[in-house]
Amino acid sequence: MSEKIIIGIAGLGTVGSGLVEMLQKNREDILRRSGREFVIKAVAVHNLNKKRDLPEGVILTGNPLDLASDPDIQVVVELMGGTGAARELVLAAMQNGKSVVTANKALLAEYGKEIFALAREKNVSLGYEASSAGAIPVIETLRDSMAGNHITSVMGILNGTSNYILSEMNSKGSSFADALADAQSLGLAEADPTLDIDGGDAAHKLVLLIRLAWGVHFDYDKLVIRGIRDISRLDVQFARDFGYRVKLIGQAREEDGVIEAGVFPALVHKSMLLARVNGAYNAVRIEGNAVGSLFLHGLGAGSRPTASAVLGDLMAVARRSVINTCEANTGYVEDLGDAAILPADDAVFRWYVRTTVRDTPGVLRDIAAAFAAEGISFAQIIQKAADEDDRVSLVLMTHEAPGRAIKAAGKKLLDDGTLLAPHVAYRILGGIGNETEGS
């Protein structure tokens, strides 16, 4: 009745420890649901001398490749992170006919083409639910439940650290620096927070979601990424005045086979569920031509939530191991081609544009003229009181326009001296006509 599945785990950090804990704690539930007992044969760790809390008999090794070469091990769980040793391990395991479960978004975003091709060649399963938005079942939803849809849009809050920082700036009026320090003291941000706050982590996840939504490889290097490092309290406050929250969004849309994608801070209208995602939570909103819109919300990181996704994959791989369909890896039957990509500046959005101008007659006329020349019209304008230097913040909310038009109008106004500093522009999501839409 209870078939044994022998696994090897590489990496015993936050996620690895969570996996070991949950495999023991939920042993009975797992057995009832899968009929399998998952036995950890070996664990690869960096520091062999550190005391570990492991079941009796588990072999510790300093060399991850030992897991790939052990003939007993059926599934290798890669939780080391990075794209060096992790890549070597995943490729070696597959070469030896082993299935792999990984939480490594960087690896699959940057080397996905190579890895999925090898999985196909060797007919092994690759589980990676944990690699995008942690515990949120977005991989499975795109691949399975929405398989009969033509997907038109995927957008989400894909990085909990930056969402925590923005939530603090919004609710407490904190500066970016203070909110970051706060996140670091709570262990929500690394000492070097670059990957989180500059958008790289969200971008890795977005590349994985694009692959599942449209069956194409979108080169990570071609993704336009803008983080939250330069978000000012002023913009967070102006956004609130208009009924919006500033969020770091990863978004991709498809039209006529062309993909437009980016990671950027945006103003999200408070009527959208995405605006209600607080603290370290993640959320993804998917639109398909049959499903309408789906919104999925949960913990995007952390020991147990990520282990939950890894466990779900392990159980699915065990179930699938009889057949090892590659279809289950990418969600597509054939090898994937490269994405046709829309240049980022061609993407059409509504825009929040904050300008710094002198408080004199004629300024608004000049600004309106420069924007009109680029075909941009305004939905709303607010002007804030002048400061001591007689400079005022003039905020414009535009109707739909391509990014390049906003850039061109801003540059012209800076060049001719109307703007006293470069303009600040953010995309706007929601808020016109969809207040009652529900998500």
Next chain:
Amino acid sequence: MSEKIIIGIAGLGTVGSGLVEMLQKNREDILRRSGREFVIKAVAVHNLNKKRDLPEGVILTGNPLDLASDPDIQVVVELMGGTGAARELVLAAMQNGKSVVTANKALLAEYGKEIFALAREKNVSLGYEASSAGAIPVIETLRDSMAGNHITSVMGILNGTSNYILSEMNSKGSSFADALADAQSLGLAEADPTLDIDGGDAAHKLVLLIRLAWGVHFDYDKLVIRGIRDISRLDVQFARDFGYRVKLIGQAREEDGVIEAGVFPALVHKSMLLARVNGAYNAVRIEGNAVGSLFLHGLGAGSRPTASAVLGDLMAVARRSVINTCEANTGYVEDLGDAAILPADDAVFRWYVRTTVRDTPGVLRDIAAAFAAEGISFAQIIQKAADEDDRVSLVLMTHEAPGRAIKAAGKKLLDDGTLLAPHVAYRILGGIGNETEGS
């Protein structure tokens, strides 16, 4: 390369028509994702004379059982509804070794034991994602992504019609009767809305979710169900004053192997995402010991959204057809047993209790004494101005207490003349200590 899957569809109403439409419209996406072409061989309809928009060559029949006996048909899609002919069809199809996809919540809630047992005996796949919360991938999430969790709670807004009515009562101050008439004129409610507004539909779905979450059959007849027919504008308004929205909730919790479940109107604190579910949308919130909380939101009914879930199932069944694991049906290896059920009155909640009393000294003292005698303490009390008859509404928000204690205190106060009318009580979800929890 493109294997043909021959299907038969029973029922060509809203969902059946949506399925036929999406199979044609998304043919290319479906082919890329599954490598299979789904060919409709026959459709069973009630009225053979009605003009239908079907692909050329599709056979129309008035007898659904023709689909079960046709040797070419591999998968029968049951979209007739009801528990009579639909049950016969599903059983006959399985007897003949065919896999089944259904959107029929009543059938699986009331006859699930019989149907899942036969699927197991005949080793056929049963897809039913569409039967609970329409397009929301809640079946798959409970069965697959959360498979490594011990699940502790499932709650949701499972009926779009009643949620629309409650949303209207909340946002416009409508009466129940007016909001219902409005829903009927928009086609969101049937002429006979009983199943929606009295909670039966939500209860059917809840039984399916309990089966997946804990691997037990919970008899539909044993579920305590309370609908929204008697919700007054007054209670909706008082709830708002306290920061809550009134929602029809289906909830199940597990503790020490005992399940407590019910369908009831509840006050949901506005900080919870469930409170933000508006109009005809559905949402489900699941808690597991690894995942933390997951919140899934989408359209719970309608032609295309339901067809989306049916299509996902069809593609999964086609993929699985090689192996036909029964594990994929219920998510459990063994046959399921019956649930151990907590008596509904033993369930502990915080409560909103509205009483109607005379505006005289000593009333609050008497009420406090009666509740204290049952071990109930209050978190908040509000008293509304007296009306012309010198009657006032006194609203109590209690700390945690079992339902039977609330009932007993209310009965005592009615019997001794302190209450001028029976008290009104609703469960409270969220609002104390979890404002920052995020969902």
